[in-house]
Amino acid sequence: MKEPLALAIFLAGFAQLCVLVASALVPLRLNWRDSLADLPHLHRQLYWTYGGYVVLGIVANGLIAIVNADALADGSTLARCVCGYIAIFWGIRLSLQTVLDVKEHLIAWWLHAGYHTLTVLFASFTALFAFAALRW
Numbered sequence: 001m002k003e004p005l006a007l008a009i010f011l012a013g014f015a016q017l018c019v020l021v022a023s024a025l026v027p028l029r030l031n032w033r034d035s036l037a038d039l040p041h042l043h044r045q046l047y048w049t050y051g052g053y054v055v056l057g058i059v060a061n062g063l064i065a066i067v068n069a070d071a072l073a074d075g076s077t078l079a080r081c082v083c084g085y086i087a088i089f090w091g092i093r094l095s096l097q098t099v100l101d102v103k104e105h106l107i108a109w110w111l112h113a114g115y116h117t118l119t120v121l122f123a124s125f126t127a128l129f130a131f132a133a134l135r136w
Contacts (some may be wrong), residue, residue, distance in 0.1 A: 005073040007069070008128055009083075009129075012128055013061075013065030016058055016120075018064075018068075022056055022114060023054070027051070027136075040087055080133045084134075085135035087125075087129035087132075090126040091130070
């Protein structure tokens with residue numbers, strides 16, 4: 001790592017992969033098996049498909065940041081575009097925090113803590129990758 005920005009991107013790559021722990025808990029905590037049972041088969045398949053795309057997107061973003069941290073910090077057009085994409089990805093997820101109604105599911109202190117930790121991570125990813133994309 002040649003510069004602090006590259007180190008921050010590298011560490012953010014690992015942190016993005018850590019978000020997958022929370023993602024893995026969603027189908028269990030929300031009891032998708034029973035909650036979605038009344039939906040048509042195609043709708044259930046779509047939930048799993050969309051979830052899979054999000055997971056694969058997070059894996060890709062995390063691995064790209066880990067493997068290419070120096071390149072993403074170098075300010076090239078491609079680096080700025082990739083960082084811009086990752087910033088938009090996490091910025092959209094961060095904005096969803098304001099409209100998703102999760103209150104009934106935050107029934108333990110550790111769920112509250114996890115929810116707020118995720119919010120901080122989403123904001124951090126958005127800010128870091130936006131900075132990398134927009135810096136001159």
